[in-house]
Amino acid sequence: MSRDDDSKALLEGPALKTTDQADSIIEVIEHACERFADHAAFSCLGRTLYYRELDRLTRRFATWLIEETPLEPGDRFAVVLPNILQYPVAVFGALRAGLVIVNTNPLYSADEMHHQFEDAGVRGVLVFEGMLNRVRQVLERRPLACVVTTGIADLHQTPRRWALQLGMRWKARGRHEPAIPGSVSMRHTLRGALDRPASQEQPCWGRGDDPAVLQYTGGTTGTPKGAILTHRNLIANMRQTGQVLSDVLEVGREVIIAPLPVYHIYTFTVNCMFGCETGNHSVLIPDPRDMKRFIRTLKKQPFSAFIGVNPLFAALCRQKAFCQLDFSRLKLSVSGGMALNNTVAERWEQATGCRVLEGYGMTETSPVVCVNPPDDMRPGYIGRPVADTSLRVVDDEGRTLGYDEPGELCVKGPQVMAGYWCCKEEKAFDADGWLHSGDIAVLSRDGFVRIVDRKKDMIVTSGFNVYPNEVEEVLTAHPQVSEAAVIGMPDEESGERVQAYIVARSDQLDAETLRKWCRERLTGYKVPRSFEFRHDLPRNNVGKILRRSLRDESL
Structure with a gap:
Protein backbone atom coordinates (compact mmCIF):
# COMPACT_ATOMS: atom_id res chain seq x y z
CA MET A 1 0.00 0.00 0.00
CA SER A 2 1.32 3.49 -0.79
CA ARG A 3 0.49 6.83 0.78
CA ASP A 4 1.05 10.29 -0.76
CA ASP A 5 1.63 13.15 1.70
CA ASP A 6 2.67 16.46 0.13
CA SER A 7 4.51 14.61 -2.64
CA LYS A 8 6.54 12.58 -0.14
CA ALA A 9 6.64 8.86 -0.92
CA LEU A 10 5.96 6.24 1.74
CA LEU A 11 5.33 2.55 1.13
CA GLU A 12 3.83 0.31 3.79
CA GLY A 13 3.51 -3.47 3.76
CA PRO A 14 0.25 -5.20 4.71
CA ALA A 15 -0.57 -6.17 8.27
CA LEU A 16 1.10 -9.36 9.51
CA LYS A 17 -1.46 -12.17 9.71
CA THR A 18 -0.61 -14.51 12.55
CA THR A 19 -2.13 -15.68 15.80
CA ASP A 20 1.08 -17.40 16.97
CA GLN A 21 2.51 -15.62 20.01
CA ALA A 22 5.89 -17.44 20.01
CA ASP A 23 8.51 -15.13 21.52
CA SER A 24 11.52 -17.44 21.31
CA ILE A 25 13.19 -19.26 18.43
CA ILE A 26 13.29 -22.35 20.65
CA GLU A 27 9.50 -22.28 21.01
CA VAL A 28 9.24 -22.22 17.20
CA ILE A 29 11.65 -25.15 16.78
CA GLU A 30 10.09 -27.23 19.57
CA HIS A 31 6.64 -26.81 18.04
CA ALA A 32 7.96 -27.74 14.57
CA CYS A 33 9.76 -30.85 15.87
CA GLU A 34 6.63 -32.01 17.63
CA ARG A 35 4.27 -31.29 14.73
CA PHE A 36 6.53 -32.69 11.99
CA ALA A 37 8.39 -35.37 13.97
CA ASP A 38 8.44 -37.92 11.12
CA HIS A 39 9.21 -35.43 8.34
CA ALA A 40 12.68 -34.91 6.87
CA ALA A 41 14.26 -31.71 8.20
CA PHE A 42 17.76 -31.53 6.65
CA SER A 43 19.79 -33.68 4.26
CA CYS A 44 23.47 -33.55 3.41
CA LEU A 45 25.85 -35.96 1.65
CA GLY A 46 23.30 -38.76 1.59
CA ARG A 47 22.18 -38.51 5.25
CA THR A 48 18.72 -37.23 6.21
CA LEU A 49 17.98 -35.79 9.63
CA TYR A 50 14.32 -35.98 10.67
CA TYR A 51 12.62 -33.47 12.95
CA ARG A 52 12.40 -36.05 15.73
CA GLU A 53 16.20 -36.52 15.56
CA LEU A 54 16.77 -32.77 15.32
CA ASP A 55 14.86 -32.30 18.56
CA ARG A 56 16.75 -35.09 20.35
CA LEU A 57 20.23 -33.98 19.20
CA THR A 58 19.71 -30.30 19.96
CA ARG A 59 18.57 -31.21 23.48
CA ARG A 60 21.68 -33.34 23.99
CA PHE A 61 23.95 -30.52 22.81
CA ALA A 62 22.17 -28.01 25.06
CA THR A 63 22.48 -30.33 28.06
CA TRP A 64 26.21 -30.74 27.43
CA LEU A 65 26.73 -26.97 27.12
CA ILE A 66 24.81 -26.31 30.36
CA GLU A 67 26.27 -29.11 32.48
CA GLU A 68 29.82 -29.56 31.20
CA THR A 69 31.06 -26.11 30.15
CA PRO A 70 31.50 -22.81 32.01
CA LEU A 71 29.37 -20.98 29.42
CA GLU A 72 26.47 -18.97 30.81
CA PRO A 73 23.27 -17.56 29.28
CA GLY A 74 24.07 -14.57 27.08
CA ASP A 75 27.62 -15.75 26.26
CA ARG A 76 28.57 -15.65 22.60
CA PHE A 77 29.18 -18.97 20.86
CA ALA A 78 30.83 -18.96 17.43
CA VAL A 79 29.85 -21.55 14.81
CA VAL A 80 32.51 -22.05 12.11
CA LEU A 81 30.95 -24.61 9.77
CA PRO A 82 30.17 -25.15 6.10
CA ASN A 83 26.71 -26.44 5.09
CA ILE A 84 26.60 -29.71 7.01
CA LEU A 85 24.03 -31.32 9.32
CA GLN A 86 25.89 -30.28 12.46
CA TYR A 87 25.01 -26.64 11.79
CA PRO A 88 21.27 -26.70 12.69
CA VAL A 89 21.97 -29.09 15.58
CA ALA A 90 24.62 -26.78 17.05
CA VAL A 91 22.72 -23.54 16.50
CA PHE A 92 19.42 -24.70 17.96
CA GLY A 93 21.23 -26.53 20.77
CA ALA A 94 23.22 -23.44 21.72
CA LEU A 95 20.07 -21.30 21.63
CA ARG A 96 18.37 -23.84 23.95
CA ALA A 97 21.27 -23.27 26.35
CA GLY A 98 20.66 -19.51 26.26
CA LEU A 99 23.76 -18.68 24.20
CA VAL A 100 24.06 -16.06 21.46
CA ILE A 101 25.16 -17.41 18.08
CA VAL A 102 28.03 -15.74 16.22
CA ASN A 103 27.89 -17.01 12.65
CA THR A 104 31.46 -17.15 11.34
CA ASN A 105 32.58 -17.62 7.76
CA PRO A 106 34.73 -20.81 7.70
CA LEU A 107 36.79 -19.29 4.87
CA TYR A 108 37.98 -16.44 7.08
CA SER A 109 41.69 -16.01 7.60
CA ALA A 110 43.02 -16.28 11.16
CA ASP A 111 43.20 -12.47 11.38
CA GLU A 112 39.59 -12.02 10.21
CA MET A 113 38.40 -14.68 12.62
CA HIS A 114 40.32 -13.11 15.48
CA HIS A 115 38.77 -9.71 14.75
CA GLN A 116 35.28 -11.16 14.86
CA PHE A 117 35.89 -13.22 18.02
CA GLU A 118 37.45 -10.22 19.75
CA ASP A 119 34.69 -7.85 18.67
CA ALA A 120 31.88 -10.23 19.70
CA GLY A 121 33.54 -11.33 22.94
CA VAL A 122 33.27 -14.98 21.91
CA ARG A 123 33.68 -17.50 24.78
CA GLY A 124 33.06 -20.79 22.95
CA VAL A 125 33.38 -22.14 19.42
CA LEU A 126 32.35 -25.10 17.28
CA VAL A 127 34.77 -25.49 14.39
CA PHE A 128 34.99 -27.75 11.36
CA GLU A 129 38.13 -29.92 11.47
CA GLY A 130 39.39 -28.43 8.17
CA MET A 131 39.71 -25.02 9.87
CA LEU A 132 41.54 -26.13 13.03
CA ASN A 133 44.81 -24.45 12.15
CA ARG A 134 43.21 -21.02 11.79
CA VAL A 135 41.28 -21.39 15.04
CA ARG A 136 44.47 -22.55 16.76
CA GLN A 137 46.13 -19.28 15.70
CA VAL A 138 43.18 -17.34 17.11
CA LEU A 139 43.38 -19.24 20.41
CA GLU A 140 47.04 -18.26 20.79
CA ARG A 141 45.86 -14.65 21.03
CA ARG A 142 42.42 -15.22 22.59
CA PRO A 143 41.89 -18.35 24.74
CA LEU A 144 38.31 -19.62 24.86
CA ALA A 145 36.37 -21.41 27.60
CA CYS A 146 35.00 -24.07 25.25
CA VAL A 147 36.21 -25.52 21.92
CA VAL A 148 34.19 -28.19 20.08
CA THR A 149 35.41 -29.78 16.85
CA THR A 150 33.53 -31.78 14.23
CA GLY A 151 34.28 -33.75 11.08
CA ILE A 152 32.42 -33.90 7.79
CA ALA A 153 30.42 -37.01 8.69
CA ASP A 154 29.96 -36.90 12.47
CA LEU A 155 26.19 -37.38 12.12
CA HIS A 156 26.45 -40.18 9.54
CA GLN A 157 26.26 -43.86 10.37
CA THR A 158 29.10 -46.31 9.76
CA PRO A 159 30.38 -47.38 7.26
CA ARG A 160 29.31 -44.20 5.41
CA ARG A 161 31.03 -42.05 8.03
CA TRP A 162 34.31 -43.88 7.53
CA ALA A 163 34.09 -43.53 3.76
CA LEU A 164 33.50 -39.78 3.94
CA GLN A 165 36.31 -39.32 6.45
CA LEU A 166 38.72 -41.22 4.22
CA GLY A 167 37.65 -39.07 1.30
CA MET A 168 38.39 -35.90 3.27
CA ARG A 169 41.83 -37.20 4.25
CA TRP A 170 42.59 -38.06 0.63
CA LYS A 171 41.59 -34.54 -0.41
CA ALA A 172 43.86 -33.12 2.29
CA ARG A 173 46.73 -35.19 0.82
CA GLY A 174 48.46 -35.71 4.13
CA ARG A 175 47.89 -32.18 5.48
CA HIS A 176 46.54 -33.48 8.78
CA GLU A 177 45.78 -30.84 11.39
CA PRO A 178 46.39 -32.07 14.96
CA ALA A 179 43.66 -31.70 17.57
CA ILE A 180 43.44 -28.52 19.61
CA PRO A 181 44.46 -29.28 23.23
CA GLY A 182 41.43 -29.30 25.51
CA SER A 183 38.95 -29.47 22.63
CA VAL A 184 35.97 -31.87 22.61
CA SER A 185 34.57 -33.84 19.68
CA MET A 186 30.99 -32.98 18.80
CA ARG A 187 30.20 -36.70 18.71
CA HIS A 188 31.03 -36.75 22.43
CA THR A 189 28.61 -33.87 23.09
CA LEU A 190 25.78 -35.79 21.37
CA ARG A 191 26.18 -39.11 23.17
CA GLY A 192 23.04 -40.95 24.26
CA ALA A 193 23.81 -40.51 27.96
CA LEU A 194 22.69 -36.87 27.57
CA ASP A 195 19.10 -37.89 26.77
CA ARG A 196 17.76 -36.15 29.85
CA PRO A 197 16.83 -32.62 30.91
CA ALA A 198 19.79 -30.51 31.95
CA SER A 199 20.37 -30.51 35.73
CA GLN A 200 20.24 -26.73 35.77
CA GLU A 201 17.01 -24.88 35.17
CA GLN A 202 16.33 -23.78 31.60
CA PRO A 203 17.92 -20.34 31.18
CA CYS A 204 15.60 -17.36 31.32
CA TRP A 205 17.73 -15.73 28.61
CA GLY A 206 16.60 -16.40 25.06
CA ARG A 207 13.35 -14.67 24.11
CA GLY A 208 11.82 -11.40 22.96
CA ASP A 209 14.41 -8.65 22.70
CA ASP A 210 17.29 -10.85 23.90
CA PRO A 211 20.01 -11.17 21.22
CA ALA A 212 19.79 -14.50 19.39
CA VAL A 213 22.43 -13.98 16.71
CA LEU A 214 25.30 -11.58 16.12
CA GLN A 215 25.33 -11.53 12.33
CA TYR A 216 28.35 -9.80 10.84
CA THR A 217 27.86 -7.73 7.70
CA GLY A 218 29.53 -8.81 4.47
CA GLY A 219 32.16 -6.08 4.52
CA THR A 220 31.37 -4.93 0.97
CA THR A 221 31.79 -1.29 1.99
CA GLY A 222 34.07 -1.52 5.04
CA THR A 223 34.96 -3.51 8.16
CA PRO A 224 32.28 -6.10 9.04
CA LYS A 225 30.00 -5.04 11.90
CA GLY A 226 27.94 -7.29 14.18
CA ALA A 227 24.21 -6.72 13.70
CA ILE A 228 22.29 -7.64 16.87
CA LEU A 229 19.36 -9.77 15.73
CA THR A 230 16.95 -10.60 18.52
CA HIS A 231 14.59 -13.55 18.86
CA ARG A 232 11.75 -11.17 18.03
CA ASN A 233 13.55 -9.87 14.91
CA LEU A 234 14.13 -13.33 13.47
CA ILE A 235 10.67 -14.67 14.29
CA ALA A 236 9.08 -11.59 12.70
CA ASN A 237 11.05 -12.00 9.50
CA MET A 238 10.25 -15.70 9.36
CA ARG A 239 6.54 -14.81 9.59
CA GLN A 240 6.88 -12.01 7.03
CA THR A 241 8.60 -14.34 4.55
CA GLY A 242 6.00 -17.03 5.14
CA GLN A 243 3.12 -14.66 4.47
CA VAL A 244 4.47 -13.98 0.97
CA LEU A 245 5.34 -17.57 0.10
CA SER A 246 2.46 -19.45 1.74
CA ASP A 247 0.39 -19.46 -1.46
CA VAL A 248 3.24 -21.22 -3.31
CA LEU A 249 4.87 -23.53 -0.77
CA GLU A 250 2.81 -26.15 1.08
CA VAL A 251 3.43 -26.94 4.73
CA GLY A 252 5.46 -30.11 5.25
CA ARG A 253 5.66 -31.05 1.56
CA GLU A 254 8.50 -29.05 0.00
CA VAL A 255 12.14 -29.85 -0.73
CA ILE A 256 14.26 -26.69 -0.66
CA ILE A 257 17.79 -26.67 -2.08
CA ALA A 258 20.21 -24.68 0.13
CA PRO A 259 23.51 -24.10 -1.73
CA LEU A 260 24.27 -20.76 -0.09
CA PRO A 261 26.15 -20.66 3.24
CA VAL A 262 23.83 -21.43 6.15
CA TYR A 263 25.91 -19.06 8.29
CA HIS A 264 24.72 -16.21 6.01
CA ILE A 265 21.53 -14.54 7.24
CA TYR A 266 19.73 -15.12 3.91
CA THR A 267 19.89 -18.91 4.19
CA PHE A 268 19.63 -18.87 7.99
CA THR A 269 16.21 -17.20 7.88
CA VAL A 270 14.83 -19.02 4.83
CA ASN A 271 16.07 -22.55 5.57
CA CYS A 272 16.77 -22.76 9.30
CA MET A 273 13.84 -20.57 10.36
CA PHE A 274 11.09 -20.55 7.72
CA GLY A 275 11.92 -24.03 6.41
CA CYS A 276 11.78 -25.58 9.89
CA GLU A 277 8.71 -23.66 11.03
CA THR A 278 6.76 -24.97 8.01
CA GLY A 279 8.05 -28.55 8.38
CA ASN A 280 9.83 -28.56 5.05
CA HIS A 281 13.00 -30.35 3.97
CA SER A 282 16.22 -28.43 3.27
CA VAL A 283 19.00 -30.06 1.27
CA LEU A 284 22.36 -28.60 2.38
CA ILE A 285 25.06 -28.28 -0.30
CA PRO A 286 28.51 -28.15 1.38
CA ASP A 287 30.39 -26.84 -1.67
CA PRO A 288 28.34 -25.46 -4.62
CA ARG A 289 31.58 -24.80 -6.50
CA ASP A 290 31.89 -28.56 -6.97
CA MET A 291 29.42 -28.49 -9.84
CA LYS A 292 29.57 -32.19 -10.65
CA ARG A 293 28.67 -33.29 -7.11
CA PHE A 294 26.12 -30.47 -6.81
CA ILE A 295 24.30 -31.52 -9.97
CA ARG A 296 24.42 -35.20 -8.95
CA THR A 297 22.66 -34.23 -5.72
CA LEU A 298 19.99 -32.31 -7.65
CA LYS A 299 19.47 -35.32 -9.91
CA LYS A 300 18.97 -37.70 -6.97
CA GLN A 301 16.69 -35.40 -4.99
CA PRO A 302 13.62 -33.98 -6.81
CA PHE A 303 13.17 -30.45 -5.48
CA SER A 304 10.42 -27.85 -5.47
CA ALA A 305 12.28 -24.70 -4.35
CA PHE A 306 15.75 -23.32 -5.03
CA ILE A 307 17.38 -20.49 -3.10
CA GLY A 308 20.26 -18.79 -4.91
CA VAL A 309 22.14 -15.68 -5.94
CA ASN A 310 22.95 -14.23 -9.35
CA PRO A 311 26.43 -15.82 -9.85
CA LEU A 312 25.12 -19.28 -8.89
CA PHE A 313 22.16 -19.07 -11.28
CA ALA A 314 24.56 -18.00 -14.04
CA ALA A 315 27.09 -20.77 -13.31
CA LEU A 316 24.46 -23.54 -13.27
CA CYS A 317 22.92 -22.39 -16.54
CA ARG A 318 26.31 -22.86 -18.19
CA GLN A 319 26.31 -26.55 -17.20
CA LYS A 320 24.81 -28.89 -19.79
CA ALA A 321 24.14 -31.57 -17.16
CA PHE A 322 22.12 -29.08 -15.11
CA CYS A 323 19.97 -28.02 -18.04
CA GLN A 324 19.10 -31.69 -18.65
CA LEU A 325 17.65 -32.20 -15.12
CA ASP A 326 13.97 -32.82 -14.46
CA PHE A 327 12.46 -29.53 -13.26
CA SER A 328 8.84 -30.68 -13.30
CA ARG A 329 8.50 -30.21 -9.50
CA LEU A 330 10.29 -26.85 -9.33
CA LYS A 331 7.77 -24.13 -8.51
CA LEU A 332 9.84 -21.49 -6.75
CA SER A 333 13.27 -20.00 -7.46
CA VAL A 334 14.30 -17.16 -5.15
CA SER A 335 17.16 -14.69 -5.65
CA GLY A 336 18.55 -12.39 -2.98
CA GLY A 337 21.83 -11.15 -1.55
CA MET A 338 22.60 -8.98 -4.59
CA ALA A 339 21.01 -7.64 -7.76
CA LEU A 340 19.63 -10.24 -10.18
CA ASN A 341 20.86 -9.69 -13.72
CA ASN A 342 17.99 -9.73 -16.26
CA THR A 343 20.01 -11.81 -18.72
CA VAL A 344 20.74 -14.42 -16.05
CA ALA A 345 17.07 -14.47 -15.01
CA GLU A 346 16.03 -15.15 -18.61
CA ARG A 347 18.57 -17.97 -18.97
CA TRP A 348 17.36 -19.60 -15.73
CA GLU A 349 13.75 -19.49 -16.86
CA GLN A 350 14.69 -20.97 -20.24
CA ALA A 351 16.64 -23.79 -18.57
CA THR A 352 14.19 -24.64 -15.77
CA GLY A 353 10.82 -23.30 -16.88
CA CYS A 354 10.60 -21.44 -13.55
CA ARG A 355 10.85 -17.66 -13.21
CA VAL A 356 13.13 -16.22 -10.53
CA LEU A 357 11.41 -14.38 -7.70
CA GLU A 358 13.64 -11.50 -6.63
CA GLY A 359 13.69 -9.99 -3.18
CA TYR A 360 15.80 -7.59 -1.21
CA GLY A 361 17.20 -7.50 2.28
CA MET A 362 20.12 -6.65 4.50
CA THR A 363 21.95 -8.31 7.34
CA GLU A 364 20.52 -5.57 9.54
CA THR A 365 16.92 -6.55 8.68
CA SER A 366 17.08 -10.30 9.41
CA PRO A 367 17.24 -9.99 6.25
CA VAL A 368 14.04 -9.65 4.14
CA VAL A 369 12.60 -6.19 3.40
CA CYS A 370 10.90 -6.60 0.03
CA VAL A 371 9.75 -9.55 -2.09
CA ASN A 372 8.04 -9.77 -5.46
CA PRO A 373 4.57 -11.30 -5.08
CA PRO A 374 4.73 -14.77 -6.69
CA ASP A 375 1.67 -13.93 -8.81
CA ASP A 376 3.03 -10.53 -9.93
CA MET A 377 6.78 -10.78 -10.46
CA ARG A 378 8.30 -7.74 -12.16
CA PRO A 379 11.78 -7.99 -13.71
CA GLY A 380 14.11 -5.30 -12.45
CA TYR A 381 12.09 -4.74 -9.25
CA ILE A 382 12.69 -6.12 -5.76
CA GLY A 383 8.96 -6.27 -5.11
CA ARG A 384 6.84 -4.76 -2.36
CA PRO A 385 7.59 -4.30 1.35
CA VAL A 386 6.78 -7.36 3.47
CA ALA A 387 4.19 -7.18 6.25
CA ASP A 388 4.46 -4.45 8.89
CA THR A 389 7.37 -2.82 7.01
CA SER A 390 7.57 0.86 6.02
CA LEU A 391 9.88 2.36 3.38
CA ARG A 392 10.89 5.83 2.28
CA VAL A 393 13.75 7.37 0.28
CA VAL A 394 15.78 10.41 1.31
CA ASP A 395 18.34 12.77 -0.22
CA ASP A 396 21.80 13.52 1.20
CA GLU A 397 20.29 16.01 3.65
CA GLY A 398 17.79 13.45 4.95
CA ARG A 399 14.76 15.02 3.26
CA THR A 400 12.05 12.55 2.19
CA LEU A 401 11.70 12.38 -1.59
CA GLY A 402 8.71 11.67 -3.79
CA TYR A 403 7.70 8.72 -5.93
CA ASP A 404 9.98 7.88 -8.87
CA GLU A 405 12.82 9.93 -7.37
CA PRO A 406 16.05 8.02 -6.59
CA GLY A 407 17.27 8.35 -3.01
CA GLU A 408 18.68 6.33 -0.11
CA LEU A 409 16.26 3.62 1.00
CA CYS A 410 15.23 3.78 4.67
CA VAL A 411 13.40 1.00 6.54
CA LYS A 412 11.23 0.53 9.64
CA GLY A 413 9.80 -2.80 10.79
CA PRO A 414 9.88 -5.52 13.46
CA GLN A 415 12.71 -7.31 11.64
CA VAL A 416 15.12 -4.35 11.96
CA MET A 417 18.11 -5.07 14.21
CA ALA A 418 18.53 -3.70 17.72
CA GLY A 419 21.80 -2.03 16.65
CA TYR A 420 25.46 -2.84 16.03
CA TRP A 421 27.42 -4.76 18.67
CA CYS A 422 30.10 -2.67 20.41
CA CYS A 423 29.94 -0.10 17.63
CA LYS A 424 28.15 2.93 19.07
CA GLU A 425 29.93 5.33 16.74
CA GLU A 426 28.33 3.65 13.72
CA LYS A 427 25.04 5.49 13.20
CA ALA A 428 22.67 3.24 11.26
CA PHE A 429 19.47 4.96 12.41
CA ASP A 430 18.36 8.57 12.01
CA ALA A 431 16.69 10.63 14.73
CA ASP A 432 13.26 9.28 13.77
CA GLY A 433 14.35 5.63 14.06
CA TRP A 434 14.66 4.85 10.34
CA LEU A 435 17.42 2.42 9.34
CA HIS A 436 19.46 3.84 6.46
CA SER A 437 20.32 1.07 4.00
CA GLY A 438 23.06 2.66 1.92
CA ASP A 439 21.18 1.59 -1.22
CA ILE A 440 19.74 3.97 -3.81
CA ALA A 441 16.13 3.05 -4.59
CA VAL A 442 13.06 4.33 -6.40
CA LEU A 443 9.55 3.88 -4.92
CA SER A 444 6.61 3.53 -7.32
CA ARG A 445 3.05 4.60 -6.59
CA ASP A 446 1.84 1.04 -7.19
CA GLY A 447 3.90 -0.17 -4.23
CA PHE A 448 6.87 -1.70 -6.07
CA VAL A 449 10.50 -0.84 -5.37
CA ARG A 450 13.53 -0.75 -7.65
CA ILE A 451 17.12 -0.70 -6.41
CA VAL A 452 19.37 1.51 -8.48
CA ASP A 453 22.70 0.82 -6.78
CA ARG A 454 24.76 1.06 -3.62
CA LYS A 455 25.07 4.68 -2.48
CA LYS A 456 28.81 4.29 -1.91
CA ASP A 457 29.30 2.64 -5.30
Missing part, protein backbone atom coordinates in the same frame (compact mmCIF):
# COMPACT_ATOMS: atom_id res chain seq x y z
CA MET A 458 27.65 5.43 -7.30
CA ILE A 459 30.06 7.07 -9.75
CA VAL A 460 29.95 10.83 -10.39
CA THR A 461 31.58 11.71 -13.70
CA SER A 462 31.50 15.31 -14.95
CA GLY A 463 28.59 15.96 -12.61
CA PHE A 464 26.51 13.04 -13.90
CA ASN A 465 25.50 10.05 -11.75
CA VAL A 466 26.45 6.62 -13.09
CA TYR A 467 25.08 3.51 -11.37
CA PRO A 468 27.40 0.49 -11.79
CA ASN A 469 24.50 -2.00 -11.85
CA GLU A 470 23.12 -0.41 -15.03
CA VAL A 471 26.47 -0.60 -16.83
CA GLU A 472 27.11 -4.17 -15.61
CA GLU A 473 23.69 -5.20 -16.90
CA VAL A 474 24.61 -3.99 -20.38
CA LEU A 475 28.04 -5.65 -20.30
CA THR A 476 26.79 -9.06 -19.16
CA ALA A 477 24.16 -9.01 -21.90
CA HIS A 478 27.03 -9.41 -24.40
CA PRO A 479 27.15 -13.10 -25.39
CA GLN A 480 30.91 -13.35 -24.77
CA VAL A 481 30.86 -11.79 -21.28
CA SER A 482 30.53 -14.13 -18.32
CA GLU A 483 30.75 -11.55 -15.53
CA ALA A 484 31.42 -7.84 -15.15
CA ALA A 485 32.13 -5.34 -12.38
CA VAL A 486 32.16 -1.57 -12.74
CA ILE A 487 33.77 0.98 -10.41
CA GLY A 488 34.67 4.66 -10.42
CA MET A 489 38.31 5.69 -10.52
CA PRO A 490 39.72 9.17 -9.75
CA ASP A 491 40.12 11.37 -12.84
CA GLU A 492 41.58 14.89 -12.99
CA GLU A 493 39.19 16.12 -15.68
CA SER A 494 35.86 14.42 -14.88
CA GLY A 495 36.24 13.72 -11.15
CA GLU A 496 35.70 10.00 -11.72
CA ARG A 497 35.90 7.77 -14.77
CA VAL A 498 34.05 4.52 -15.35
CA GLN A 499 36.25 1.41 -15.30
CA ALA A 500 35.07 -2.12 -16.09
CA TYR A 501 36.48 -5.51 -15.09
CA ILE A 502 35.49 -8.37 -17.36
CA VAL A 503 35.49 -12.17 -17.11
CA ALA A 504 35.15 -13.26 -20.74
CA ARG A 505 33.89 -16.51 -22.24
CA SER A 506 36.29 -16.13 -25.16
CA ASP A 507 39.91 -14.99 -25.56
CA GLN A 508 38.84 -13.20 -28.73
CA LEU A 509 36.86 -10.54 -26.89
CA ASP A 510 38.60 -7.15 -26.73
CA ALA A 511 38.00 -3.74 -25.22
CA GLU A 512 37.03 -2.04 -28.48
CA THR A 513 34.27 -4.60 -29.12
CA LEU A 514 32.81 -3.96 -25.67
CA ARG A 515 33.19 -0.20 -26.00
CA LYS A 516 31.18 -0.26 -29.24
CA TRP A 517 28.57 -2.53 -27.61
CA CYS A 518 28.15 -0.07 -24.72
CA ARG A 519 27.99 3.02 -26.97
CA GLU A 520 25.01 1.50 -28.75
CA ARG A 521 23.15 0.97 -25.45
CA LEU A 522 24.31 3.65 -23.00
CA THR A 523 24.59 7.41 -22.80
CA GLY A 524 28.15 8.48 -23.60
CA TYR A 525 29.23 9.38 -20.03
CA LYS A 526 28.19 5.90 -18.80
CA VAL A 527 30.44 4.03 -21.26
CA PRO A 528 33.55 2.61 -19.50
CA ARG A 529 36.71 4.46 -20.38
CA SER A 530 38.86 1.40 -19.70
CA PHE A 531 38.43 -2.37 -19.56
CA GLU A 532 40.49 -4.93 -17.67
CA PHE A 533 40.09 -8.65 -18.43
CA ARG A 534 40.43 -11.15 -15.58
CA HIS A 535 39.95 -14.85 -14.89
CA ASP A 536 37.77 -14.13 -11.84
CA LEU A 537 36.53 -11.33 -9.60
CA PRO A 538 36.84 -10.90 -5.81
CA ARG A 539 33.73 -11.99 -3.88
CA ASN A 540 32.32 -12.16 -0.39
CA ASN A 541 30.94 -15.30 1.26
CA VAL A 542 27.72 -15.45 -0.81
CA GLY A 543 29.31 -14.59 -4.14
CA LYS A 544 28.67 -10.84 -4.22
CA ILE A 545 31.40 -9.08 -6.18
CA LEU A 546 33.53 -6.86 -3.94
CA ARG A 547 33.80 -3.61 -5.88
CA ARG A 548 35.65 -2.13 -2.88
CA SER A 549 38.46 -4.69 -3.33
CA LEU A 550 38.79 -3.82 -7.01
CA ARG A 551 38.95 -0.13 -6.13
CA ASP A 552 41.61 -0.73 -3.47
CA GLU A 553 43.69 -2.80 -5.90
CA SER A 554 43.61 -0.09 -8.53
CA LEU A 555 44.46 2.91 -6.34
